[in-house]
Amino acid sequence: xxxxxxxxxxxxxxxxxxxxxxxxxxxxxxxxxxxxxxxxxxxxxxxxxxxxxxxxxxxxxxxxxxxxxxxxxxxxxxxxxxxxxxxxxxxxxxxxxxxxxxxxxxxxxxxxxxxxxxxxxxxxxxxxxxxxxxxxxxxxxxxxxxxxxxxxxxxxxxxxxxxxxxxxxxxxxxxxxxxxxxxxxxxxxxxxxxxxxxxxxxxxxxxxxxxxxxxxxxxxxxxxxxxxxxxxxxxxxxxxxxxxxxxxxxxxxxxxxxxxxxxxxxxxxxxxxxxxxxxxxxxxxxxxxxxxxxxxxxxxxxxxxxxxxxxxxxxxxxxxxxxxxxxxxxxxxxxxxxxxxxxxxxxxxxxxxxxxxxxxxxxxxxxxxxxxxxxxxxxxxxxxxxxxxxxxxxxxxxxxxxxxxxxxxxxxxxxxxxxxxxxxxxxxxxxxxxxxxxxxxxxxxxxxxxxxxxxxxxxxxxxxxxxxxxxxxxxxxxxxxxxxxxxxxxxxxxxxxxxxxxxxxxxxxxxxxxxxxxxxxxxxxxxxxxxxxxxxxxxxxxxxxxxxxxxxxxxxxxxxxxxxxxxxxxxxxxxxxxxxxxxxxxxxxxxxxxxxxxxxxxxxxxxxxxxxxxxxxxxxxxxxxxxxxxxxxxxxxxxxxxxxxxxxxxxxxxxxxxxxxxxxxxxxxxxxxxxxxxxxxxxxxxxxxxxxxxxxxxxxxxxxxxxxxxxxxxxxxxxxxxxxxxxxxxxxxxxxxxxxxxxxxxxxxxxxxxxxxx
Amino acid sequence: xxxxxxxxxxxxxxxxxxxxxxxxxxxxxxxxxxxxxxxxxxxxxxxxxxxxxxxxxxxxxxxxxxxxxxxxxxxxxxxxxxxxxxxxxxxxxxxxxxxxxxxxxxxxxxxxxxxxxxxxxxxxxxxxxxxxxxxxxxxxxxxxxxxxxxxxx
Numbered sequence: 001x002x003x004x005x006x007x008x009x010x011x012x013x014x015x016x017x018x019x020x021x022x023x024x025x026x027x028x029x030x031x032x033x034x035x036x037x038x039x040x041x042x043x044x045x046x047x048x049x050x051x052x053x054x055x056x057x058x059x060x061x062x063x064x065x066x067x068x069x070x071x072x073x074x075x076x077x078x079x080x081x082x083x084x085x086x087x088x089x090x091x092x093x094x095x096x097x098x099x100x101x102x103x104x105x106x107x108x109x110x111x112x113x114x115x116x117x118x119x120x121x122x123x124x125x126x127x128x129x130x131x132x133x134x135x136x137x138x139x140x141x142x143x144x145x146x147x148x149x150x151x152x153x154x155x156x157x158x159x160x161x162x163x164x165x166x167x168x169x170x171x172x173x174x175x176x177x178x179x180x181x182x183x184x185x186x187x188x189x190x191x192x193x194x195x196x197x198x199x200x201x202x203x204x205x206x207x208x209x210x211x212x213x214x215x216x217x218x219x220x221x222x223x224x225x226x227x228x229x230x231x232x233x234x235x236x237x238x239x240x241x242x243x244x245x246x247x248x249x250x251x252x253x254x255x256x257x258x259x260x261x262x263x264x265x266x267x268x269x270x271x272x273x274x275x276x277x278x279x280x281x282x283x284x285x286x287x288x289x290x291x292x293x294x295x296x297x298x299x300x301x302x303x304x305x306x307x308x309x310x311x312x313x314x315x316x317x318x319x320x321x322x323x324x325x326x327x328x329x330x331x332x333x334x335x336x337x338x339x340x341x342x343x344x345x346x347x348x349x350x351x352x353x354x355x356x357x358x359x360x361x362x363x364x365x366x367x368x369x370x371x372x373x374x375x376x377x378x379x380x381x382x383x384x385x386x387x388x389x390x391x392x393x394x395x396x397x398x399x400x401x402x403x404x405x406x407x408x409x410x411x412x413x414x415x416x417x418x419x420x421x422x423x424x425x426x427x428x429x430x431x432x433x434x435x436x437x438x439x440x441x442x443x444x445x446x447x448x449x450x451x452x453x454x455x456x457x458x459x460x461x462x463x464x465x466x467x468x469x470x471x472x473x474x475x476x477x478x479x480x481x482x483x484x485x486x487x488x489x490x491x492x493x494x495x496x497x498x499x500x501x502x503x504x505x506x507x508x509x510x511x512x513x514x515x516x517x518x519x520x521x522x523x524x525x526x527x528x529x530x531x532x533x534x535x536x537x538x539x540x541x542x543x544x545x546x547x548x549x550x551x552x553x554x555x556x557x558x559x560x561x562x563x564x565x566x567x568x569x570x571x572x573x574x575x576x577x578x579x580x581x582x583x584x585x586x587x588x589x590x591x592x593x594x595x596x597x598x599x600x601x602x603x604x605x606x607x608x609x610x611x612x613x614x615x616x617x618x619x620x621x622x623x624x625x626x627x628x629x630x631x632x633x634x635x636x637x638x639x640x641x642x643x644x645x646x647x648x649x650x651x652x653x654x655x656x657x658x659x660x661x662x663x664x665x666x667x668x669x670x671x672x673x674x675x676x677x678x679x680x681x682x683x684x685x686x687x688x689x690x691x692x693x694x695x696x697x698x699x700x701x702x703x704x705x706x707x708x709x710x711x712x713x714x715x716x717x718x719x720x721x722x723x724x725x726x727x728x729x730x731x732x733x734x735x736x737x738x739x740x741x742x743x744x745x746x747x748x749x750x751x752x753x754x755x756x757x758x
Numbered sequence: 759x760x761x762x763x764x765x766x767x768x769x770x771x772x773x774x775x776x777x778x779x780x781x782x783x784x785x786x787x788x789x790x791x792x793x794x795x796x797x798x799x800x801x802x803x804x805x806x807x808x809x810x811x812x813x814x815x816x817x818x819x820x821x822x823x824x825x826x827x828x829x830x831x832x833x834x835x836x837x838x839x840x841x842x843x844x845x846x847x848x849x850x851x852x853x854x855x856x857x858x859x860x861x862x863x864x865x866x867x868x869x870x871x872x873x874x875x876x877x878x879x880x881x882x883x884x885x886x887x888x889x890x891x892x893x894x895x896x897x898x899x900x901x902x903x904x905x906x907x908x909x910x911x
Contacts, residue, residue: 076855076891211851218856219844219863221792221832228791236786301775301782376796376804376857376890425794425857426890458797659851663896667854670892693801693888702882704894 052181054143056107056114057087057136064164064178066093071103071115072125073397074214075375075427076667077722078660079125081212083133085205085656090137090198093164093177095205100213102421105399109414119279120397121432121529123617123625123720126656130718138195140184147183148175200654200715209659214423225423226395227455229382234451235264237443238303241292241464242314244322244686245524249291250313257306262298266310267446269294273408275401275434277466277498277529285498287466287526289435294443300455316686319524324470324682324689327523328367331472331493334519335365342491342519345501349513354487358478362549365474366541367747370467370495370523370681372690373530374698377425378461381440384451389416390441395424397431405434409441428671429529433466462696463688466528467681469495469520471537473504475545483553485546485564487513492538495523503534506618507542508583509564524683531671532726535617540676543613543731544745547738557735558595558612562588586627586651587614589712594629594649597710608635609740613731617724626652626719632705632732636740640756643673643705643733648725650709653716661721666707668725674699676730677757678749703757761821765790766834776822781805783821784831792832792860796888803887806861807831813868832860835867842907843867846900854891862887866901875905 051061059067068087072079084100108115117128141161148166149156152173160167165174177184200206217223242248254266269292276284293312297303334341355361382393383406390410396402396419403419410417424431440454456464473492480486488511494500501518530536550560565588570581591614594600602610610633617625628650635642646669655661678697682689690696734745737755747753759776762769765788772787779798784790784807796804798817805816808830835841839848843866846852853859862885869876869884876884881901889897 074855076853078854211848212853214856215848215851215853216839218853218859219847220835220839221790221860223856224791225794225857227795230789230791299774299778299782299786301778301786305775305777374890376794376802376855376888378795424855426855428890455795458799663851663854663893666895667892670894671890692799693797694799698802698888698890699892699894700888701885701894701897704892704898707895 052185054140054181054185055136056111057133058091058140060177060181062178064176065097065099066091066164067099067101069103070100071108071118071129073102073120073395073399073421073424073427073431075120075395075397075424075431077120077125077664078212078657079120080214081210082126082656082660083129084213085210086130086133087137089203089205090134091141092161095210097164105403105419105421106417108400109403118400119432120427121278121429123722123724125720126718127625127720130656134197135192135195138197139190139192142190142195143184143187144177144180146187147180151175151180151183206656207654207658209657212660223423225377225425226382226393227377227380227425229393229422229453231451234382234453235296235298235447236300236303237294237296237440237452237454238300238307239269239292239294239439239454239456239460240307240312241460242290242316243463244314244316245290245319245526246317247290248315248317249293250315252293252310252312254310257295257310260302260306262302263306264296264298265446267294267296267443269439269442272438273405274438275398275405277432279398279400283498287433287528289438292439294439294454296443296447296452300453304457319686322524322686323684327470327495327683328472330521331470334493334521335472335474335491338491338517338519341521342517344515344517346505346514346516351487351489351513351515354513355476355478355489358487359481360479360553362477362545362552363475364545364548365472365746366544368471368537369679369748370470370525371530371675371679372462372465372467372681372696373428373430374462374696375424375426375428375430378456378458379430379436380453380455381436382451382453383440383444384449385410385441385444386449388412389418390444392417392419392437392441393422394419394437395422395427395431396434396437397424397427397429398434402434402437405438406441409438410445428531430465432529458693459691462690462692467525468530468533468537469497469500469527470523471495471500473538473541475541477545477549479549479553483555485511485549487511489515490541491517493519493521494537495521495525497527500534500537503538504542508580508587508616508618509546509561510566510569510584511564524686525681531668532675532723535615535727536675536730539615539727540613540731540734544734547611547735548744551738556601558591558600561614562591565591583616583618583627587616590614590627590629590649590651593710593712594631594647597649598631598647600631604739607637607740608633609736609738609742611732611735611737611739613728613735615724615728615731617720617727626650626721626724628724628728630725630728630732632729632736634733634736634740636737636742637758640758641737641742642758643703645708646705646729646732647708648710648728649712650721650724651712651714652721653714653718655711656718658711661711662709664722665709665725668722669707669729670699670704672726672729673703673733675726676733676748677703677751680749680752759822763788763821763824763829764826765829766831767828772821774821776820778821780807780816780819780821780824780829784816784829790831790833794857794860796858801888802858803865804858804861806864806887808864808868813865832864835863841867842904843870843900846904850896850900850903852893852896852900854893858887858889862889862897866897870901870904876901
């Protein structure tokens with residue numbers, strides 16, 4: 001999702017540097033959110049009750065419980081638990097004493113990004129935070145040891161720690177961290193480059209399937225999501241935006257609405273920025289938000305029903321007549337007669353000459369529609385404006401940016417805003433954008449001093465999202481007389497977005513002549529990152545086309561790919577050769593392991609098929625996420641397609657929490673299958689056609705295959721795994737359909753291209 | 759309109775629009791927020807509660823239609839997460855984002871009461887709630903684990 005965000009080897013740390021305190025701005029009318037202050041929902045989540053803050057990450061309470069600040073939003077990925085594992089490991093405390101809390105974005109903004117990586121996107125939590133979290137905790141452990149050493153007048157290297165105490169074995173003395181924390185904070189802060197980290201053979205938590213801290217509260221209804229925030233006396237807002245992207249609000253008549261019992265006000269929300277969608281400098285972009293109108297009422301049902309009857313006039317703007325069919329025709333034309341917008345993004349060898357020489361040529365065109373994330377929790381945000389400041393509760397994937405957007409919406413400085421991250425009922429990229437935060441703050445300004453919870457309907461959530469672009473790609477390839485792939489060409493046209501060409505250009509296979517081109521055309525929907533990112537559009541095309549060429553030329557698809565992933569054939573004089581070599585070695589390793597695990601080749605039988613695919617979620621040359629390979633088994637019977645079984649082999653580096661990592665892969669498989677089978681956003685008269693789960697279906701129980709996960713043992717730095725399975729399974733299931741004798745796959749979702757689901 | 763609701767064994771006097779779905783009466787007026795809004799059209803099941811012991815999608819039921827029937831929400835299912843389905847959900851680490859799981863647990867509890875030892879086909883046809891995180895694999899395992907245990911009967 002992002003370019004290289006942080007180079008693991010060269011991270012700068014500010015840990016232990018003087019922290020700028022942000023203090024309390026104000027509190028809401030003497031109340032905290034409903035039920036409890038357990039915003040992260042875990043059983044051991046801290047209620048703020050003092051203790052010694054040792055650095056931005058760690059506070060030790062008088063009862064020796066340890067509050068850990070987690071700079072990731074919990075959107076279901078398990079970040080609250082896994083980042084706590086990293087911190088608890090190096091701090092050397094009892095797991096039962098660990099109390100994870102969400103970080104405070106104000107602290108991060110006031111302290112020069114002290115948490116290093118606070119956006120929850122790009123599968124970046126574990127990979128970017130492993131070193132900072134471990135080092136921060138190791139520094140505190142060292143400072144606790146030195147404080148005890150001073151107190152006991154013993155050399156520090158004769159002391160050790162265990163389960164939240166400093167120990168002096170020679171004398172049998174021990175002291176709780178809590179009893180030495182006040183002294184520890186005065187100790188010199190160890191150099192982050194040399195601070196002693198635990199050796200992996202001593203690990204108690206890293207690499208163990210520690211139970212997730214948030215799960216118990218998610219089985220009894222006590223977990224507090226953004227939608228559940230409640231303050232006595234709060235008001236509720238329903239919102240309607242321009243039904244056409246880019247439309248402007250002309251007028252509305254609120255006379256009748258305001259007469260309705262329980263209605264407080266009807267307010268205009270102004271178009272404006274929605275926040276950068278990536279924390280990487282120079283990479284993130286703001287696709288903005290449109291005008292809207294909101295009804296504020298005593299309860300949400302009233303606000304919603306009154307809003308439905310409100311007459312609103314829109315200036316629908318330049319996209320008023322946009323429709324999917326015309327966009328498809330425009331893209332076809334752009335592919336057939338490439339204009340100046342078509343840019344060559346990769347050009348190696350001489351594709352035209354190689355195609356001319358080829359013994360056999362292949363050609364195919366593939367399409368992928370706009371799609372929407374559809375997290376189960378509809379979009380919402382709670383805000384209060386008072387005393388010249390703003391307080392916000394949001395399940396945001398990018399709280400730092402959400403805070404900045406809140407400040408802009410209220411026209412105050414960022415110091416006047418507090419943003420409380422809360423549990424999010426799924427994100428998948430949708431909650432990176434902060435449009436709804438701006439809306440909530442604008443609405444709260446109309447009822448200053450009163451908290452307002454703004455909530456979108458599912459229909460609004462599907463129709464006014466940020467969408468990965470509709471994409472159309474044309475491929476050509478050629479093989480020589482030995483069946484070897486000697487030429488590869490792809491040209492793609494994609495809708496308005498940040499550059500998505502990486503999704504197709506980062507083909508790791510060694511092909512002597514490659515040309516990849518990409519043209520971006522202006523399309524109505526604003527762009528958004530979605531789980532799997534550009535690889536969800538493009539990766540399956542590459543993998544499916546490779547598979548098709550292998551099958552058509554009588555070659556085994558696995559051996560065909562392995563022949564293109566040979567380290568000994570990597571040219572010497574290429575740019576970033578080390579990275580290319582790493583990728584080939586990792587991809588080959590998972591593919592060989594998969595081949596052996598499933599005993600490939602499996603003989604196909606009528607109506608049954610197996611497909612394989614391989615993927616590494618390489619966002620940028622310096623940064624590659626887990627390499628993975630999958631085999632999918634399908635049956636294609638008279639009543640349609642059934643996906644029966646998925647086997648995933650994955651090299652994710654060190655896995656911090658295996659059981660949770662497996663859950664992420666199982667979930668990624670389900671997400672990829674939804675994309676493959678169902679997901680499609682289309683436009684008519686400038687408006688999104690789909691509106692809810694009846695016409696924008698999500699995979700259900702009946703269509704869920706069994707999923708088998710095999711991790712390759714690794715001591716390498718941990719990679720992100722949340723997104724990798726999505727493109728991987730899309731490609732593998734497409735290839736399985738080919739093996740089952742199904743129709744050629746030329747577009748997603750397949751149910752819109754003639755494939756019936758059993 | 760004044761309406762009396764029996765929720766988790768407690769009577770609540772509400773003054774609400776009679777057309778308001780039970781879901782919103784529970785969330786915004788009884789302040790029990792474990793029951794979730796997902797779609798509002800009975801498609802996803804995030805709002806599943808028990809009405810007179812039967813699993814229903816509370817976004818489709820006007821609060822005025824509840825009458826004297828007892829409403830059970832996730833908060834009233836069992837004290838201290840003690841229901842075998844809740845215990846199986848914890849043991850199998852089912853939830854990810856967790857948003858759909860209140861409804862999922864309520865749907866499964868009702869399903870297992872009628873069919874204590876379901877087959878995969880029974881589960882496929884009867885458990886139709888949506889989980890966007892894709893926890894179905896573990897839901898299936900957890901259901902079979904409860905069925906084996908049979909403590910839920």
